[in-house]
Amino acid sequence: MRTPFLSGDISRRSFLKAGVAAGALTATSRWSSAQADDPKVLNYLSWPGNADPYLVEQFEKENGVKIRIKEYVGGDQMLAVINQSPPGSFDVVLADAEYMHLLHAADFIEEMDPADYPLKDYWPEFQKFPLHWFDGKLYGVMTDFGYLGLSYNTKEFTPKEVASYAALWSEKAKGKVGFFDWYLPSMGSISLSNGNRPPFDIDEAHFEAVKEKLFSLKQQASGFYTIADIFSSLTNGRAQLVPGIGEWITLGLRMNGVPVDTIIPEEGGLQWTESLSIVKGTPKRDLARKFIQYTTSPEGQVKMATKVDNKKSIPSIPGWKLLNETMTKEAEILRMTLTGPNVMDEYKAKKIQFRQLPNQQEIADWNDVWSEFKSL
């Protein structure tokens, strides 16, 4: 008996599975420009969720416009989308600060006037954020930030036990170390544990040492988790120690009763920073500027900090004040109280390094090491 009817079906199925690349390519490169020119539409390229009504409804009402978001997951995808879209597709872009120099080098973003934005209201440490300035000119405005350190299961580990990244190599952590499946924060933490400051600007010898140290964690690893899986892995106990993540994951879990917390180990932690920039050549420059002003206003900042599914730290002091006045409990949970310990302490203690792209090696080199580690 022959089964010719199935051969086509099987080939098509296997093609669809293996050919995911081609499909995804089309998905990332398509952006209808039909509405891009509409003066009442602000085209916003951003991480998912940033056009949530909680964040933008007030702005839309006040200005009689609609925010139209194109979402991306990860800076590489953001760069791919902006590279492959026709000019004028976007008016404003929210990017992680480490990608800012690539956006600037490719001439995708406009110079901004510092006087247009409340930078003087920011914590002094963030008033002239180095990753936003090129040749003394401003190209991005910080909207929110957070730290990445060592997240741990509080039932299994005490804060003292996880005071250093050395905890990752402990006997107790064998088979319990989960990794967020992104080379940058994960390898950045290992680089910090090797004493590299800054952790991403290292020469070949130090890069080799980071590689060797990373590979020595093979026996400790429980798995490599995507955003979708990192929450469940921390909840169900598969991952009891995770380097390179932070309160953006553990705070929400802890509020739901999961015994997890994040510590900035003695070797230091990383800072992720989100920034808004105006896309070069937009005819809606004024609207884009107004949107950034709104997001950096005290009201916009409080909304940014308290969005239900992704709580963040904010750089604006008036934003902190408004948060403390109107949402006292949230201010405490988010460690943004103006009296007593708060999230600026780690920064002031010089424990924080910026998350940046590799400086002396190619991205592909770091990524190859990460892929090799996963396959060991």
Add this chain to the structure above:
Amino acid sequence: MAGSPRVLPAVLGIPVVLWQAVFFAAPLIFLVVVTFWQVKSFRLEPAFVLDNWTRILFSTTFQRALVHTFTVAGTTTVLAVAIAFPAAYTIAFRLSTRARDLAVAFLVVPVFSSYMLRIYAWQIVLSPEGITNALLGSIGIGPLPLLGGAFSLQVGLLTLTLPIAVLTLVFAMAGIDRTLIEAAENLGCRRARVIAHVIIPSLRPAIALTATTSFLLAFGDYISPLFMTGSKPPTLSILIVDTVKSGSQWPRASVIGVSMLVMLALVLGLGQFLSRGRAARKEATR
């Protein structure tokens, strides 16, 4: 002539040919072409370079993932056929018609339910603080590391493949000429000999089909390796995503995709060859 019985099938076949050309052949050709392209500043640029092929094929990560994916898919295939055969035999030959229909219905339902959802359900069952470990804990055993490893990966892949494998074999067994079985029994064959000399030879194409289907599904699966093992170690499907995720290396991801297609074509060819073997032998003995 449009009304001619010879022309009509050809006309009716045109949509299928067009469909295949547009949605199968054209993307496939594009996928192969892209393997020679380059990525510059996160932008895909037409070129003709062999660098993507050499970089992927000679990388230890790809080679390890290839061996791992083959091993995993091979294991799933053996397990799926070994478990499905007795199950299908029982359903097809031992159950009453009513019970058989019920069993088939229970097998069809999972095929049409969300695979992703079923994998999440397995996470709850197998996780360190999950149902199984809670039950084992109540009798003083464990907790056992059930989730994240070869065992949980096979559980996930069999969740995908087993219902299809059993159904294929049940339908094939239902089509076996019962008079052959009766003749063998009348000639004094015991059940084991009937299975070995009548049922299995009659089912040879169906077994080959079940095996190749299981292999193809397991080989290309992304969900189970990701959620049941946490990508440790990565399979080829995961490697495709990894290659794209950082650096937008679509050409290198396409190299992995094309390599997978070539290997699947070889497996499919092997399956066809095995199912043809029987027919060829029949021809020879006539």
